[in-house]
Amino acid sequence: MVHWDATEKQTITSFWGKVDLAADGEHSLQRLLYVYPWCRRYFHKFGDLSTISAIRKNSHVRAHGHKVLSALGDCVPHLGDIKGHLAQLSKLHCETLHVDPANFCLLGKNITICMASHFGVTFTPEVQATFEKLVTTVAAALSSEYH
Amino acid sequence: MVLWDAAEKKVIASVWAKVDIEADGFQALLRTLHVYPWTKRYFSHFGAMSTLKDIESNPKVRAHGRKVMAAVGDAISHMDNIKGHLSQLSQLHSDKLHVDPANFELLGNNIVIVLAVKLGNDAFTPEVQATFQKLVAVISSALTREYH
Numbered sequence: 639m640v641h642w643d644a645t646e647k648q649t650i651t652s653f654w655g656k657v658d659l660a661a662d663g664e665h666s667l668q669r670l671l672y673v674y675p676w677c678r679r680y681f682h683k684f685g686d687l688s689t690i691s692a693i694r695k696n697s698h699v700r701a702h703g704h705k706v707l708s709a710l711g712d713c714v715p716h717l718g719d720i721k722g723h724l725a726q727l728s729k730l731h732c733e734t735l736h737v738d739p740a741n742f743c744l745l746g747k748n749i750t751i752c753m754a755s756h757f758g759v760t761f762t763p764e765v766q767a768t769f770e771k772l773v774t775t776v777a778a779a780l781s782s783e784y785h
Numbered sequence: 786m787v788l789w790d791a792a793e794k795k796v797i798a799s800v801w802a803k804v805d806i807e808a809d810g811f812q813a814l815l816r817t818l819h820v821y822p823w824t825k826r827y828f829s830h831f832g833a834m835s836t837l838k839d840i841e842s843n844p845k846v847r848a849h850g851r852k853v854m855a856a857v858g859d860a861i862s863h864m865d866n867i868k869g870h871l872s873q874l875s876q877l878h879s880d881k882l883h884v885d886p887a888n889f890e891l892l893g894n895n896i897v898i899v900l901a902v903k904l905g906n907d908a909f910t911p912e913v914q915a916t917f918q919k920l921v922a923v924i925s926s927a928l929t930r931e932y933h
Contacts, residue, residue, distance in 0.1 A: 665906060668911055669911045669914055672911040672912070672914075672915060673911060673914055673915045673918060690910075690911055690912060693911075747894070750898070751897065751898060751901050751909075751914060752901075752906070754898045754901035754902045755901040755902070755904065755905055755906040755909045756905075756906055757902075758902050758903075758905055759902060761898075761902055763815055763816045763819040763820065763837060764819070764837060766816060766819075766820055766898065767819055767820045770820055
Protein backbone atom coordinates (compact mmCIF):
# COMPACT_ATOMS: atom_id res chain seq x y z
CA MET A 639 0.00 0.00 0.00
CA VAL A 640 1.33 3.42 -0.91
CA HIS A 641 1.62 5.84 1.98
CA TRP A 642 0.98 9.57 1.51
CA ASP A 643 1.96 12.03 4.23
CA ALA A 644 -0.15 15.09 5.11
CA THR A 645 2.04 17.43 3.02
CA GLU A 646 1.77 15.23 -0.06
CA LYS A 647 -2.03 14.96 0.30
CA GLN A 648 -2.33 18.73 0.71
CA THR A 649 -0.03 19.32 -2.31
CA ILE A 650 -2.04 16.99 -4.54
CA THR A 651 -5.42 18.34 -3.47
CA SER A 652 -4.51 22.00 -3.90
CA PHE A 653 -2.64 21.39 -7.16
CA TRP A 654 -5.42 19.28 -8.63
CA GLY A 655 -7.91 22.06 -7.98
CA LYS A 656 -6.14 24.19 -10.61
CA VAL A 657 -5.83 21.56 -13.34
CA ASP A 658 -7.85 22.18 -16.50
CA LEU A 659 -9.09 18.67 -17.26
CA ALA A 660 -10.00 19.43 -20.88
CA ALA A 661 -6.98 21.49 -21.94
CA ASP A 662 -4.36 19.67 -19.87
CA GLY A 663 -5.85 16.28 -20.81
CA GLU A 664 -5.76 17.19 -24.48
CA HIS A 665 -2.19 18.50 -24.33
CA SER A 666 -0.94 15.46 -22.40
CA LEU A 667 -2.41 13.04 -24.92
CA GLN A 668 -1.20 15.14 -27.89
CA ARG A 669 2.33 15.01 -26.49
CA LEU A 670 2.16 11.25 -25.97
CA LEU A 671 0.87 10.58 -29.49
CA TYR A 672 3.45 12.86 -31.11
CA VAL A 673 6.59 12.06 -29.09
CA TYR A 674 5.88 8.29 -28.86
CA PRO A 675 4.22 7.56 -32.20
CA TRP A 676 3.71 3.82 -31.59
CA CYS A 677 1.00 4.78 -29.08
CA ARG A 678 -1.21 5.75 -32.02
CA ARG A 679 -1.64 2.02 -32.60
CA TYR A 680 -4.20 1.98 -29.78
CA PHE A 681 -6.31 4.73 -31.32
CA HIS A 682 -6.96 3.67 -34.93
CA LYS A 683 -10.63 4.52 -34.43
CA PHE A 684 -9.68 8.17 -33.87
CA GLY A 685 -8.91 8.66 -37.55
CA ASP A 686 -6.00 10.73 -38.78
CA LEU A 687 -3.13 11.03 -36.27
CA SER A 688 -0.33 11.06 -38.82
CA THR A 689 0.98 14.59 -38.21
CA ILE A 690 1.03 17.02 -35.29
CA SER A 691 -1.55 19.15 -37.15
CA ALA A 692 -3.85 16.17 -37.49
CA ILE A 693 -3.39 15.27 -33.81
CA ARG A 694 -4.13 18.87 -32.75
CA LYS A 695 -7.35 19.01 -34.81
CA ASN A 696 -8.61 15.60 -33.79
CA SER A 697 -11.70 15.93 -31.58
CA HIS A 698 -11.35 12.33 -30.33
CA VAL A 699 -7.93 13.24 -28.91
CA ARG A 700 -9.47 16.15 -27.03
CA ALA A 701 -12.31 14.00 -25.68
CA HIS A 702 -10.05 11.12 -24.70
CA GLY A 703 -7.48 13.38 -23.05
CA HIS A 704 -10.27 14.81 -20.91
CA LYS A 705 -11.45 11.30 -20.02
CA VAL A 706 -7.96 10.13 -19.02
CA LEU A 707 -7.18 13.18 -16.89
CA SER A 708 -10.60 12.94 -15.21
CA ALA A 709 -9.82 9.33 -14.34
CA LEU A 710 -6.52 10.49 -12.82
CA GLY A 711 -8.43 13.12 -10.85
CA ASP A 712 -10.83 10.44 -9.62
CA CYS A 713 -7.86 8.78 -7.92
CA VAL A 714 -7.26 11.83 -5.73
CA PRO A 715 -10.15 11.07 -3.32
CA HIS A 716 -8.88 7.45 -3.19
CA LEU A 717 -5.20 8.06 -2.43
CA GLY A 718 -5.37 5.48 0.36
CA ASP A 719 -6.24 2.69 -2.09
CA ILE A 720 -5.47 3.66 -5.69
CA LYS A 721 -4.75 0.02 -6.53
CA GLY A 722 -8.21 -1.12 -5.41
CA HIS A 723 -9.90 1.88 -7.03
CA LEU A 724 -8.27 1.13 -10.42
CA ALA A 725 -8.63 -2.67 -10.38
CA GLN A 726 -11.47 -2.73 -12.94
CA LEU A 727 -9.75 -0.21 -15.20
CA SER A 728 -6.60 -2.35 -14.98
CA LYS A 729 -8.52 -5.46 -16.06
CA LEU A 730 -10.06 -3.48 -18.93
CA HIS A 731 -6.64 -2.31 -20.18
CA CYS A 732 -5.30 -5.87 -19.97
CA GLU A 733 -8.18 -8.02 -21.19
CA THR A 734 -10.08 -5.78 -23.59
CA LEU A 735 -7.79 -2.97 -24.70
CA HIS A 736 -4.53 -5.02 -24.70
CA VAL A 737 -2.37 -2.02 -23.82
CA ASP A 738 1.31 -2.61 -23.14
CA PRO A 739 1.63 -1.32 -19.53
CA ALA A 740 4.93 0.40 -20.36
CA ASN A 741 2.75 3.01 -22.03
CA PHE A 742 1.20 4.03 -18.70
CA CYS A 743 4.61 5.36 -17.62
CA LEU A 744 4.96 7.24 -20.90
CA LEU A 745 1.57 8.89 -20.45
CA GLY A 746 2.46 9.72 -16.84
CA LYS A 747 5.66 11.33 -18.07
CA ASN A 748 3.75 13.43 -20.59
CA ILE A 749 1.14 14.47 -18.03
CA THR A 750 4.04 15.63 -15.82
CA ILE A 751 5.59 17.61 -18.68
CA CYS A 752 2.19 19.13 -19.50
CA MET A 753 1.78 20.22 -15.88
CA ALA A 754 5.29 21.72 -15.87
CA SER A 755 4.54 23.73 -19.01
CA HIS A 756 1.10 24.83 -17.74
CA PHE A 757 2.11 25.77 -14.20
CA GLY A 758 5.62 27.10 -14.81
CA VAL A 759 7.54 27.99 -11.65
CA THR A 760 4.63 26.98 -9.42
CA PHE A 761 5.46 23.43 -10.55
CA THR A 762 8.15 23.41 -7.88
CA PRO A 763 10.50 20.50 -7.12
CA GLU A 764 8.20 19.52 -4.21
CA VAL A 765 5.12 19.54 -6.43
CA GLN A 766 7.06 17.63 -9.10
CA ALA A 767 8.15 14.93 -6.64
CA THR A 768 4.61 14.46 -5.32
CA PHE A 769 3.09 14.51 -8.79
CA GLU A 770 5.60 11.97 -10.13
CA LYS A 771 4.78 9.74 -7.16
CA LEU A 772 1.08 10.02 -8.08
CA VAL A 773 1.52 9.12 -11.77
CA THR A 774 3.92 6.28 -10.90
CA THR A 775 1.41 4.90 -8.37
CA VAL A 776 -1.40 5.14 -10.94
CA ALA A 777 0.75 3.42 -13.61
CA ALA A 778 1.56 0.60 -11.16
CA ALA A 779 -2.11 0.25 -10.17
CA LEU A 780 -3.17 0.06 -13.83
CA SER A 781 -0.63 -2.73 -14.35
CA SER A 782 -1.63 -4.65 -11.20
CA GLU A 783 -4.37 -6.84 -12.74
CA TYR A 784 -2.32 -7.82 -15.79
CA HIS A 785 -1.85 -11.53 -16.32
CA MET B 786 25.29 8.14 -36.25
CA VAL B 787 22.39 10.34 -35.23
CA LEU B 788 20.83 12.49 -37.95
CA TRP B 789 19.32 15.88 -37.20
CA ASP B 790 17.12 17.53 -39.77
CA ALA B 791 17.06 21.30 -40.35
CA ALA B 792 13.89 21.77 -38.26
CA GLU B 793 15.40 19.97 -35.26
CA LYS B 794 18.65 21.98 -35.46
CA LYS B 795 16.65 25.21 -35.62
CA VAL B 796 14.50 24.26 -32.61
CA ILE B 797 17.55 23.36 -30.54
CA ALA B 798 19.41 26.55 -31.48
CA SER B 799 16.46 28.83 -30.76
CA VAL B 800 15.55 27.18 -27.43
CA TRP B 801 19.17 26.97 -26.31
CA ALA B 802 19.59 30.71 -26.92
CA LYS B 803 17.04 31.26 -24.13
CA VAL B 804 18.65 28.89 -21.64
CA ASP B 805 20.32 30.37 -18.57
CA ILE B 806 23.18 27.92 -18.05
CA GLU B 807 23.46 28.69 -14.35
CA ALA B 808 19.82 29.03 -13.27
CA ASP B 809 18.43 26.27 -15.49
CA GLY B 810 21.35 23.92 -14.80
CA PHE B 811 20.82 24.45 -11.08
CA GLN B 812 17.09 23.73 -11.37
CA ALA B 813 17.68 20.55 -13.40
CA LEU B 814 20.20 19.18 -10.89
CA LEU B 815 18.14 20.29 -7.88
CA ARG B 816 15.04 18.53 -9.24
CA THR B 817 17.07 15.37 -9.94
CA LEU B 818 18.49 15.32 -6.40
CA HIS B 819 15.10 16.00 -4.79
CA VAL B 820 12.81 13.86 -6.95
CA TYR B 821 15.26 10.93 -7.22
CA PRO B 822 17.02 11.07 -3.83
CA TRP B 823 19.37 8.13 -4.47
CA THR B 824 21.27 10.37 -6.88
CA LYS B 825 22.58 12.28 -3.85
CA ARG B 826 24.84 9.29 -3.28
CA TYR B 827 27.12 10.54 -6.05
CA PHE B 828 27.57 13.91 -4.40
CA SER B 829 28.32 13.09 -0.76
CA HIS B 830 31.27 15.50 -0.99
CA PHE B 831 28.82 18.37 -1.59
CA GLY B 832 27.86 18.46 2.10
CA ALA B 833 24.32 18.99 3.38
CA MET B 834 21.61 17.88 0.95
CA SER B 835 19.15 16.06 3.17
CA THR B 836 16.29 18.53 2.68
CA LEU B 837 15.21 20.56 -0.32
CA LYS B 838 16.28 23.75 1.51
CA ASP B 839 19.76 22.28 1.98
CA ILE B 840 19.97 21.40 -1.71
CA GLU B 841 18.71 24.85 -2.77
CA SER B 842 21.28 26.66 -0.63
CA ASN B 843 24.19 24.36 -1.49
CA PRO B 844 26.69 26.33 -3.63
CA LYS B 845 28.25 23.10 -4.94
CA VAL B 846 24.90 22.05 -6.38
CA ARG B 847 24.63 25.41 -8.14
CA ALA B 848 28.18 25.15 -9.49
CA HIS B 849 27.72 21.58 -10.65
CA GLY B 850 24.37 22.30 -12.27
CA ARG B 851 26.09 25.03 -14.25
CA LYS B 852 28.89 22.66 -15.25
CA VAL B 853 26.46 19.98 -16.45
CA MET B 854 24.33 22.43 -18.44
CA ALA B 855 27.46 23.95 -20.03
CA ALA B 856 28.46 20.42 -21.06
CA VAL B 857 25.04 19.97 -22.70
CA GLY B 858 25.64 23.24 -24.56
CA ASP B 859 29.03 21.94 -25.74
CA ALA B 860 27.39 18.75 -26.98
CA ILE B 861 24.96 20.93 -28.97
CA SER B 862 27.96 22.62 -30.61
CA HIS B 863 29.06 19.15 -31.73
CA MET B 864 25.67 17.84 -32.71
CA ASP B 865 26.96 15.86 -35.65
CA ASN B 866 29.24 13.78 -33.48
CA ILE B 867 27.95 13.84 -29.91
CA LYS B 868 29.22 10.31 -29.35
CA GLY B 869 32.82 11.21 -30.27
CA HIS B 870 32.64 14.51 -28.41
CA LEU B 871 31.49 12.84 -25.17
CA SER B 872 33.72 9.80 -25.29
CA GLN B 873 36.19 11.09 -22.64
CA LEU B 874 33.36 12.19 -20.37
CA SER B 875 31.81 8.74 -20.80
CA GLN B 876 35.05 7.06 -19.74
CA LEU B 877 35.25 9.39 -16.74
CA HIS B 878 31.69 8.55 -15.63
CA SER B 879 32.40 4.83 -15.99
CA ASP B 880 36.00 4.48 -14.78
CA LYS B 881 36.28 7.16 -12.11
CA LEU B 882 32.86 8.38 -11.08
CA HIS B 883 31.13 4.95 -11.27
CA VAL B 884 27.77 6.47 -12.13
CA ASP B 885 24.94 4.07 -12.96
CA PRO B 886 24.07 5.21 -16.52
CA ALA B 887 20.33 4.96 -15.78
CA ASN B 888 20.83 8.24 -13.95
CA PHE B 889 21.73 10.10 -17.15
CA GLU B 890 18.15 9.58 -18.28
CA LEU B 891 16.80 10.96 -15.00
CA LEU B 892 18.83 14.14 -15.36
CA GLY B 893 17.79 14.36 -19.01
CA ASN B 894 14.12 14.12 -17.95
CA ASN B 895 14.64 17.00 -15.56
CA ILE B 896 16.33 19.14 -18.20
CA VAL B 897 13.18 18.63 -20.30
CA ILE B 898 10.96 19.55 -17.34
CA VAL B 899 12.98 22.70 -16.62
CA LEU B 900 12.56 23.76 -20.26
CA ALA B 901 8.81 23.07 -20.03
CA VAL B 902 8.57 25.20 -16.87
CA LYS B 903 10.57 27.98 -18.48
CA LEU B 904 8.95 28.11 -21.92
CA GLY B 905 5.33 27.31 -21.02
CA ASN B 906 2.81 25.41 -23.05
CA ASP B 907 2.77 27.76 -26.07
CA ALA B 908 6.51 27.65 -26.71
CA PHE B 909 7.28 24.17 -25.36
CA THR B 910 5.19 22.47 -28.04
CA PRO B 911 5.10 18.71 -28.67
CA GLU B 912 7.59 19.28 -31.52
CA VAL B 913 10.02 21.10 -29.22
CA GLN B 914 9.53 18.40 -26.58
CA ALA B 915 10.25 15.62 -29.09
CA THR B 916 13.43 17.35 -30.27
CA PHE B 917 14.76 17.91 -26.78
CA GLN B 918 13.86 14.40 -25.66
CA LYS B 919 15.84 13.16 -28.65
CA LEU B 920 18.79 15.38 -27.65
CA VAL B 921 18.89 14.20 -24.03
CA ALA B 922 18.49 10.57 -25.16
CA VAL B 923 21.42 10.97 -27.58
CA ILE B 924 23.55 12.56 -24.84
CA SER B 925 22.63 9.76 -22.36
CA SER B 926 23.50 7.15 -24.95
CA ALA B 927 26.82 8.83 -25.75
CA LEU B 928 27.70 9.07 -22.05
CA THR B 929 26.98 5.35 -21.66
CA ARG B 930 28.95 4.33 -24.75
CA GLU B 931 32.36 3.81 -23.11
CA TYR B 932 31.04 1.81 -20.17
CA HIS B 933 32.50 -1.64 -19.74
